[in-house]
Amino acid sequence: MSRLPPRPDLSWKEDGTPVAGRVGDVYFSRHNGLEETRTVFLQGCGLPGRWKGQPSFTIGELGFGTGLNFLAAWQLWRETRLPGQWLHFVSFEGYPLDRADAARALSAWPELGDLSSKLAEAWPERAYGVQRMVQAEDGVTLTLHTGEISETLPQASMLADAWFLDGFSPAKNDGMWAETLWPLVRERCREGAVLSTFTVAGSVRRGLAAAGFEVEKRPGFGRKRERLEVRIANQQARQPDPYALRPFETRAGKVRIVGAGIAGACATRTLLDRGLEVEVIDAATGPAEAASGNPLGLVMPRLDAGDTVQARLLIDAYLAARRFYAGRPGVTETGVAQRPKDEREAERIAKILADPPLGLENLEALSGGGQLHKQALIIEPATLIPSLLEGANCRFGETIRMEGLQDETPTILATGYSITSLLDWLQVEGRLGQVESCRIEVDSPAFALAQGDYCIALGETRLWGATFEPWTGGEIAVNDAAQDANMAALERLDPYWRQMAQQAEIVSRAGVRATTPDRLPLIGRAPDPDEAMKVFDGVRHGQPLKDDAPLAGPLLIAGGFGSRGFTWGPWAGEILAGLLLSEPAPATISALQAVSPMRQILRRLKRGG
Incomplete structure (x- = not known):
């Protein structure tokens, strides 16, 4: 299994409607898809009335697709929101679209205004895990869980006020409508939650009822004569x-x-x-x-060869940092050339590149060994x-x-x-870390090198290090041994950088890191x-x-x-x-x-x- 989530095998009809080849179904009807979303999901879940007077409101969704349902909810929220209110939209997707394909699909709805472009600009990276977009000016967050629904839904920590059940047709995509999902959805409902879906398939109705929901058929939209509205029959006990x-x-x-x-x-x-x-x-x-x-400071990913909880959360945190810092003062995007420090790390990097957890827009192999992190940050x-x-x-x-x-x-x-x-x-534990820095009369574009230690260039500033020594208390002070170790590391990273540093005034700085x-x-x-x-x-x-x-x-x-x-x-x-x-x-x-x-x-x- 690849460590990158699969693409949806996308094709396009003559009228511009996107089709998922894996299941042979359209993402939406180009002619009435947005109105269907408004009728089936927004009106079906009692919106905007149900979020009036609430400090926050959470919508869960099975099947993110192009993001059309999210945009429709965002637009309605923007039109009706009171100051201080927050909308949280949590969605689950197993086959994420690329940014360009999503933008192409959403271009069919100019009435969504600037929201489509905002979503395209913040489109999640192709990676397993959890990514969040925050639009503070509108009081909106989007949290996207990427992976097989049987794995991602049990791992979601949330309580929703409404659910949009919008996988592809149950006849073509049964995994998104499996009976085993409905108890998991129910565990993630607040009291009074309302669910809505376009389908009235008998297996879906029976599964929802067995999980403790009250299921009611309602008039459908367009050619679909009926749809479902679903409510919790009784509240359940909290889990420990x-x-x-x-x-x-x-x-x-x-x-x-x-x-x-x-x-x-x-x-x-x-x-x-x-x-x-x-x-x-x-x-x-x-x-x-x-x-x-x-x-x-340097923000770069720590990528592991294995697909573990720790490996995925490290990627989640790195992508969250990139999104949070984007456009802020004192932040510069850079590339980091990471060379292996020994044979063991060379093997690890080779395994990562053979099955990368991030796409080529983030990561590629370096000639001679190593990997280039393309969208790292200098702070x-x-x-x-x-x-x-x-x-x-x-x-x-x-x-x-x-x-x-x-x-x-x-x-x-x-x-x-x-x-x-x-x-x-x-x-x-305390770890004493020392770095060295200097200013030189060469204005360099932003760049960084890493090989266990690291060095950073930004304008006329150079910084390198860092030591990571045990510390049990006492004075926090720079020392010559640490500077010698950092200079030796700089020699391994780039002898030319060391030569230039030796001609400048070097400033050492030490601090204690908590680990x-x-x-x-x-x-x-x-x-x-x-x-x-x-x-x-x-x-x-x-x-x-x-x-x-x-x-x-x-x-x-x-x-x-x-x-x-x-x-x-x-x-x-x-x-x-x-x-x-x-x-x-x-x-x-x-x-x-x-x-x-x-x-x-x-x-x-x-x-x-």
Whole structure:
């Protein structure tokens, strides 16, 4: 199986209607497709009436296709939305269209105005996983799960107010209408949710009824005499939440963030854009004075040869970072030439290129070995991070202790390694990282080289490194040994760059990065460790996880980012927004469990700790 999702084997009728060759069915009728969407799905789910007066509304959809249903919902939302309201549209697609084909298909509907071009501009990358588009000016998010529906739907963390069931014809695409899907859909419904679909196939009606839905035939559209409207017959019990993935019961209006590095800044910008009041507190005299404050940073993907939960979430986070940073000050797109540092890495890169998880617009082989990452980013933290904090109430020079966080204000701890002084049970390791930089009288286009270490060129600035040494406390200071190691690395990366650097004044900078034993970040709600050890004591003896995680009040964590803070930050911000505002998660359940702070306690218990 390829690590890239399959294309839909697209063809076009003479009138411009797109056809999926795999199932032999049209995506929509060119003559009435938009009106059918408005009748079957929007009116069928009681919209816009059902979202009036709601702070947010979530629509789930089976079958994203060209995005026509999403655009119709977005247009209606834009016309009827009140200030502060948010629409969340979550869709599932197994055979994603390319950007150009989607734009061609949607050109049939000029009445959608600028929305089609906005969607085309933000069209998701061809990759398995979860990608999110945010249109803050309209209060809209689109979250797309790409992969086989039997795999993606069980992994979706969401509760929908409405569902559009819009796979191709059940007779031609039975996988999207399988009876096993309907209990999964039902688990992802809020109380009072309404579902609608164009089909009245008996197998669909029976499957929905068996899953606990009330199914009613309604007048259809065009040549289809009937359609279905579906409602929940009775509310179901909540599933246990051992990893603390369930959102807050009460929607937050104000949030406190401790830490003004990249983790805190990304969370700040995300929550400000959602309309929340944000207070930022940092012990330093200004933003990004710790590990986030290097002259330049690099956002590039970490690609694994295997198709694991960790490999996919790394791609999700990288694509989220690219989307979040696009067009912001202090961000420059670049290519990164990555050469293997040894034979083992050469084999790994060769496996990746033989079956890549990203398309050729992102990745290609380098002559002589290695891979070129085409859409990586160079970050100027001194410019970017203050811009992300604009609009927040920032208080610098203040040290926070746990006793100062005992009120009801939701608080995000984004303090890097110093989080260990607040939550001493967390397994967080400090790594001392040193980089070198200089300015030379050669204005270079943006570019970067990577081979274990990395070097970055942007204008007259060069930066290279970085060391990653164990740190157990004490003074954070630069040292000659680290500079020698970085200079040796620069020689391996590019001898010419080293020669030029030796003729300039080199500036060293050191900082402590917080990392975890499994090298994955800590993102999510903070558990009460003592209570959690009691509640889940049976895990030591192999008992199943059947309880909710005890929580440490309204406390959340964004940390353990290691050397990839600029990559993890935007993805973490969206996860935290979902928890605080009861939004659909921008990640799979497996990914959320993999980064949940609660995982450390459960892992300790499973190992008999």
